[in-house]
Amino acid sequence: MSETIRRDPRREWIARNRLHPEHASVLLEMGNAALSEWPGPNGVVRKNPRAVGFIGPNGIKRIDRSGLQQGGQAAATTAAPQDSRRTVTIEDPAFLVAVVPDMTGGRLSGHDKDLLGLARQMADADGEHPGAVVAIVFGEHKAAALGDAGIDRVVHLDDEVYTGFAPEARLAALSAVEREMAPRFWLVPDSQLGGGEQGRRLAVRLGERPATQVWHVEADEHSATGWRCTARGAAGTSDITRHLPRVVLALAECAEPVSETRHAAQPVELNQPLPDVLGRIEDMGEVPVDPASVSLAEAEFILSAGNGVKDWEGYHHAAQVLGAAKGASRVAVDDGFMARDRQVGASGTWVSARVYVAVGISGAIQHLQGIQTCEKVVAINLDERCDMVKRADLAVIGDAGDILAALVARVERYREQQQENRDAA
Amino acid sequence: MPHNVNTLNDAELSVAVLVSVGRHPLTGRARRADHDARAVEMALSLGDASVQLMHAGDGGEACGDAMRGYLGMGISRVKRINQDPDADVVPALANILRFAAPQLVLTGTRAETGEGSGLVPYLLAETLGWTVVSGLAEIESIEQGVATVLQALPRGKRRRLKVRLPAIATVDSSAPAARQSAFGPARRGELADCACASVTDELQTQWRVQPARKRPKRLKIVKSASARDRFKAAAAKADSGGGQLLNDVTPEQGAEAIFTLLKEEGVLR
Amino acid sequence: MLNTILPILIFTALALAVIGALRRIRLWRQGRPAPVNLFKGLAALPRRYLVDLHHVVARDKMISNTHVATAGGFVAAAVLMILVHGLGIASPLLGGLLLLASASMFVGSLFVARRRINPPARLSKGPWMRLPKSLMAFSVSVFLITLPTVGLLPEGLLEGSTSWFLVVVLVGLVAWGLGEMFFGMTWGGPMKHAFAGALHLAFHRRPERFSTKKGGGGRSTGLKALNLEDETAPLGVEKPADFTWNQLLGFDACVQCGRCEAACPALAAGQPLNPKKLIQDMVVGMAGGSDANYAGTPYPGKPVGEHHGTPHGPIVAPAALPEGASLVDAETLWSCTTCRACVEECPMMIEHVDAIVDMRRHLTLERGKTPNKGAEVLDNLIATDNLGGFDPGSRLNWAADLNLPRMADLQQVDVLLWLGDGSFDMRNQRTLRALVKVLRAAEVDFAVLGDEERDSGDVARRLGDEATFQSLAKRNIATLSKYRFQQIVTCDPHSFHVLGNEYGELGGVYEVRHHSTFIAELYDAGRLTFSPWKGGSVTYHDPCYLGRYNGEFEAPRNVLKALGIELKEMERSGSRSRCCGGGGGAPITDIPGKQRIPDMRMNDVKESGAELVAVGCPQCTAMLEGVVDTSAEVRDIAELVADALVERPAGEASGASRQPAATPTAEEVIV
Incomplete structure (x- = not known):
């Protein structure tokens, strides 16, 4: 590839003309995703002062001079932290x-x-x-x-x-x-x-x-x-x-x-050889246990299903892949999709999971009472106005089946990566 | 959960359960201790084993209430060794266990009152020279002086162990829940008191005991060279007020967001 | 010839009947003793039968007339027959009366027979199908043999040698009739209901239910306390012989008319309970045998013929035996919502709920077998004095901003507001807030117990845990005795019932009002003003513990009327209201059925076409609101009232008694 800097006068003109309809996209292209800065025709860095800064939480425009945050984009990744540890x-x-x-x-x-x-x-x-x-x-x-x-x-x-x-x-x-x-x-x-x-x-x-x-x-x-x-x-x-x-x-x-x-x-190293011990306890190894059967009150990660779940096989599969305990709303239990001991809520089990994922649960007050002490609640629901979405720390609006399937795919990908890393290490 | 435990040896299996006075976490009322009650339940599920309950303590009113709780599970009698309130119960228990010589001793992981260090079973095992095993979820079988048990590990995992008897085993909340304590048997059951010299626990008298303080929540410490970053981390609100709402996203985007949260919280293994 | 045979037949039947009666009485006496005034009871019998029982039967006019004709005819005919044909007092007057009586009985039996053509499902079949024929045989034969007595038939007709055939037929008919009516009555035929029923009315365990000459019969609905001091007394009922003798007698009185099963919400939901079958099972247990002869609707999902019992064998199989190895399965007993619809409907005034709770007491107190969440709830009650196991110190957390006056500070008020365990339920807290707003608007001098309040013990008692109930009740009574107040007001009909009707036996006598009653009184006294109703159509669901248990059907309706609401009544309302499924600990024991009771009730609401259902009970609110995909909104009366409240003009703010405020005037409404 040629090292010569080639000028494109039209693009430069567009970059200067804030009112041009392609202004933003050209800027983006030229500035390598930094909207506010781009290399000028002579290699000089040009800045667009209007694109600098971001809208703060109170709706006021803020300018961050540290250069980390630009043009309303996500914070740029900082360089790997320097090793500042002292060796002792x-x-x-x-x-x-x-x-x-x-x-x-x-x-x-x-x-x-x-x-x-x-x-x-x-x-x-x-x-x-x-x-x-x-x-x-x-x-x-x-x-x-x-x-x-x-x-x-x-x-x-x-x-x-x-x-x-x-x-x-x-x-x-x-x-x-x-x-x-x-x-x-x-x-x-x-x-x-x-x-x-x-x-x-x-x-x-x-x-x-x-x-x-x-x-x-x-x-x-x-x-x-x-x-x-x-x-x-x-x-x-x-x-x-x-x-x-x-x-x-x-x-x-x-x-x-x-x-x-x-x-x-x-x-x-220890100087003395260790004595042989006559063990009275013999380890026969771990026994496989289905994570879904872990009691709800103890579980730290619960995937809970409600009326909005249509694909029950998909749900059970997701719970298995995620390694989550299964919970259910009262309706899902009444309708016979889930066992009674899986019911979460005031009349079921009071849970205190770290993460509670409510799939297709609109959030009856009794149910919300039962998850009061959960740290993070994730709602997957079709109705963005339901109470569960209001309670949730993260709510994703959409079809529960599709989202769960995508989540399962994502987690499986993650597991594979981890496995590779482990093998490499 | 019915347990089909075979005891092949002719001699009847004798099981002792050490029970203590429980305390309700909210009201502080005396009750049967949860772990100990599960230990009693496990002993009762051993089919034809002969089960005896033992308690060493001060025999006060609270003690009576709590012991009735165990009797209500269908136990006819609790052997109660009366001790001074500040006594160390290990010598008394070691004494009576040596005398009663059960093959298996079950007890809760730790007491709900006092120090609650969970050391008693270990001390007893050391004193008596018996095996000790912790966190039993189930006793699968007892054959020819060897018990096959399932030990509970975190997140519902189980490990199978073979333990040579006589042994002391502790039971925690992963064991099956205790059966209901019924009023009738509780009223009829007998509290058999017996005396034993008390050994005062000197060390404990020097301690200062207060109601538990709430532990401070650990802040995420940001080690950064930039003052700005440290300031931002310190000034950031601990909890984001409203939740994040993802509307009109593809399932993949939604899944990605959930995945990120799950990973942050460390619930994905 | 006939003159010789008839007395023999009659007196043989009578003698057999007496022997049968003695045997039957022996069966009843297997039960435990009960304090009953025998003579007073017998003396009250005619009135109880003719007035109180007839009131219940007369809810179905057709049947009541049929029964009057048949039973009246039979009693008269039987007595006259003994005189005329048995003792040979052949007076034409008596003969004429006998003809009249048997004719009346015959007409009645025709109606009975008509009812047995395509009988409704709730009626038992089996021997009951032959009863109309037996009635006819008796009445026709008595009529025919009496004809010669009054001279309507030549004397000689039955004397001649050719008439032997006629005589044999007649004697056969008479024998059949006597067999069914006299012999069968005490040996366990369908007519047993008359004999046992009469004595049951006389020796009823709740004599308060019957009217006297002085006044109408009260409702007697509170459960009777167990004596826990006496360590030898059985804790509840383990075997049929553990019932008191008059309870056993009561079971024997059942006519298997099935009105109870038609009203039972658990049976309708497909849960394994049928009150009629349960009573029949108790009869089987008392006499010993199997339920194979039962000819009515079985418990859903439980075939007839697999259960059997003895008077001294356990009713519910102990853990060692498989389910079904004894008289009744435990889940049958735990299906009951204690709604009392069966008791309300029973023409024989049998006390089903008492029997069920007696048997539950044994299961809970002796066996520790309260199913599902029952044990946990009882443990919570013991340890924290509330059902949910919440910190008792947080009972008033919901009202932190309301500054509710505490009894401990005031010592003396007009109204003690009993909040109930709904204080811990976020939905019920909205109702409580509304109620407080109403009380404040009416300037009622009230206070709450706050953290001193405990669960009333309703659920514990109905789950059979009498010990926990009494412990809670005694401590509540001790707390209440510290303070002075005129009355207790509560929005929870269960607390209302327990405080008002069941604490008395333990020494706490209070005047208790449901909030709907109290609001109605406030409105009548002119202390509340409402803006006109703008919402859609409304129906009202009667809570069992307010309506059937305490007879309060009018006050809630009056309040709704005062709000300007015109009610669209459901088909089953008032004393026939269908339970929401929330009583008697049923949501806790949670016995599965084919459908849920609250779903059926919301369906009733839907059929009434109402857009909103007004309720007066936290349980009903929770159960009905728990139904998904409904068209109707569920709101407590207190909430409706609070929303409609209008500030009273300043001038009247202090005047507690505006003149009889029948309707608000136009100005007031506009404000």
Whole structure:
């Protein structure tokens, strides 16, 4: 292709003439989607001051000089965030804080990262004599970024005795860590994914009385450990404030995850070989369960069907692909399309899902009452004036069957991509 | 849900259920604790097992009300070990379990009053040297001293485990719901009190206990070099007032919008 | 010859009848004791039969006349026959009367026979089909054998040797008639209804239902309390013998006329309940046996002949046995909406709802088998004092902006406004707001209990949980006793009924008014002024607990009339109003049928052509509004009134009693 800049006087003229009917499209073409700027004939950037800015939420035109937002278009993608993390290496730690992350699926969960944030806080409390965070990781892990989460040392125990559900073997390993490293604190996520159980086993084995369901930790000079914590008690209805013990089972969001530093995540081996454990619990593997049968009250993602659903097969298929629990309006249940225990609403189940997708449900008041505590409500409906659309955070007007089919296609595409990424990684 | 549990060994399976005093989350009234009641339900569904209920606590009025709740499920008697209000119940329970020697102990995951740490089953298992397994959803069978159970995992998943007996197993809300507690059996049932020396829980007396505070909602922290971005993130309204309405869009566009929301909320796996 | 045979026949039949009666009485006495004044009851019997029972029967003039002729004729004929033919008092006067009586009976039996040609579905067949023939046999034979007595037939006609054939035929007829009428009466034939029915009227468990010489019969609709203090008393009815003896007697009185089944909303919706079959099943259980001989409409979806019972066997199969292994399936009992349409229609004044609740009590209190959401709702009531399990401290959250006066602050008011559990329902909150607006417009001195109020216990009681009901009731009574007020006003007919009719037995006696009654009174006292009605046509749905339970049919209609609305009545209205399906915990137990009761009711509304249906009950509002694709709007009377309210001129603002305000004047209307 020729490097020469070729001029098109007509187009330039159109670009200058605001009143020309093709003005906008020519501008768009010339300016590579930035309406307000385009390269002029001599390579000089030309600006159209009238196209600058956007209409703000109050209907007033605003001009954003940072250059991110232009001509009413969506914010342009910014460059990938620069890596501004500081690299920290703790060579000779004053003490150790041991963390046993859940590592579900071989990755650090949000809960794990919060817990590591807490561990970091405790390790770094005394700037003069920093401690090190040692993570005990069982089984294969795919997280390259252990150091980003604030881990200084990693004890990686990748033996097949630890795969699956092996609390006894893992407990033996943790006891060995205790013997060899004697960490000052043990932090375990108080999760359903195994952390809660493992942490309790560990505490009992170490003879320590742990703090469970901890959600807040702060420094306290009166405490023997230098910290005090607030923990939920009595099934979440009370707060217990106490000195922080050696073993802590903490809830998600107990601290902010590490975001400003990067740590070494240096592998450490245990000196002593681990003893063989005679397990009394044998893991027979996971049993497949239909996500649609998860009880409504527990479900965090519900695809709920009402009178407007005509293609029931499509609906059930969509629920399966999305991995959503199935809900129903009273009418859908009365008409026999759905089982009674699937009914959502004042006279059915009160649900508290994170996302509630109402397909063809107009939103009787009893139904709306039943989804009061749902965080995000999505409505798919033909009638844009119905109450469900008013309640919804996102409402899509159109035929439920078509939209569900498109959604299923989109999600399947997404899954494939993910699979590819995973295979690549 | 009927369970067809075969007990092949000749000796009758003996199951103990540890029950505690529940507390309604809104009114604070004493009731049977939800998890413990599910444990009782699971024990009752074991067919011909002999089930005994045990409770260690202060035997107050609230305790009586709660125990009637369990009796109403068709239990003839609850063994109640009287303890001081500030006692550690683990020694007393360990004592009685060692004496009663059941093959299987079921209990709720955590209590609805007091510390509610969920440690009791682990402490008992450690003391008695028994197996402990958590989060039972179903007992599939018990044969020759080995129980095959389904353990509940988040999002309705299940894992099958084989557990050597004697064992202590905890039950949470994924187990089948407890049957209705009926007035007649509750009134007839017996509260068999027995005394046991109390060991005071010293540590607990140092704690400060208050009603639970609402946890602050975590803000989305924007790490950005630009002051403008940080300001925008801090000043943005937490919830967009009205919802977004997509009219006259193709199904694909609508689906894309929904997909984006689902992904943002992290409900797609 | 005849003179010898007749007395033998008559006295044999009588003797057999007495033996049968004793056996029948033995069956009834299997039941538990009940405090009944036997002599007073027997003394009141004629009036109860001739006045009260006749009132019910006379809703169908044709049948009532038929019954008067047949039954009256039979009673007279039977007595005279014993005198004339049994004891041989052959006076021509008695003979003449006997002829007259048997003739009347014959005419009646012709009508009975006509009714049995293509009988309506609600009538039982089987032995009842032969009854007109038996009646005719009796009346004709008595007439014929009496003819010689009065000399209308030569004496010798039946004496001659050639007349033996005639005699045999006559004797056969007489035997048939006597067999059906005397023997069958106490041994379980169709005529059993006369014997058991008469005693049932005399020993009825609710004597208040009958009129006395002093005044009309009251409505007695409140359920009777269980004695929970007595630990040996059974909690409800497990087996037929757990009913009181007069309840068993009542079941025996059933004539299987099927008026109850014609009125039953559950049967019409295809739910497995038929009040007539239920009563017959109780009879089967009391005597022991199978329901195979039942010849009427079965429970929908449940074939006849598969159920059987004994007096001391469980009515509902315990969990160990499969459904159908005993007398009645549990879902039959849970289908009832307790609308009382069957009781209202029953000419024998049988108490179906009492029996159903008695059996439900056993299922809930002893077995813990309240179906579907029942257990959850009862748990909520126990733990939070409301059906939905809401925080009891949030009972008044809906009215945060209304500044409702609290009883705790005022201590003494004219009107205590009972909000009911509708306070937690967003739809009912609109009604409550409207009602508050009306009360304020009329400057009523009122206050609410606020967080001190608890559920009235209606649902708990009707789900059979007497313990929870009594606990709620006792605590409500204790709260109410702290304050002074003239009357309680509520927009919930269920609370209205329970507070007014069922708290009395537990020591809480109050004057309770439904809001429609109260608004009607305010309007009559001139404290409310309405703008004329501009909306479309309106019909009114009578709530069961307001109408049939408490006899309030007029006040709501008066209010609507005062609003300037001309009602388009539905075919079933007033005491025959069809239930909305929301009573008796039916939406909670939720027994599936072929269609839904509220759908049928909205269909009634549609047929009336009305564009709006006015209701006076939160349950009815919820049920009827839950019907999809309807043409009619559902609104509470309070809402209609609040919308039509007109500010009164300033001068009258303080004058509480404007002169009898029959109709608003033109000026007032224009304002």
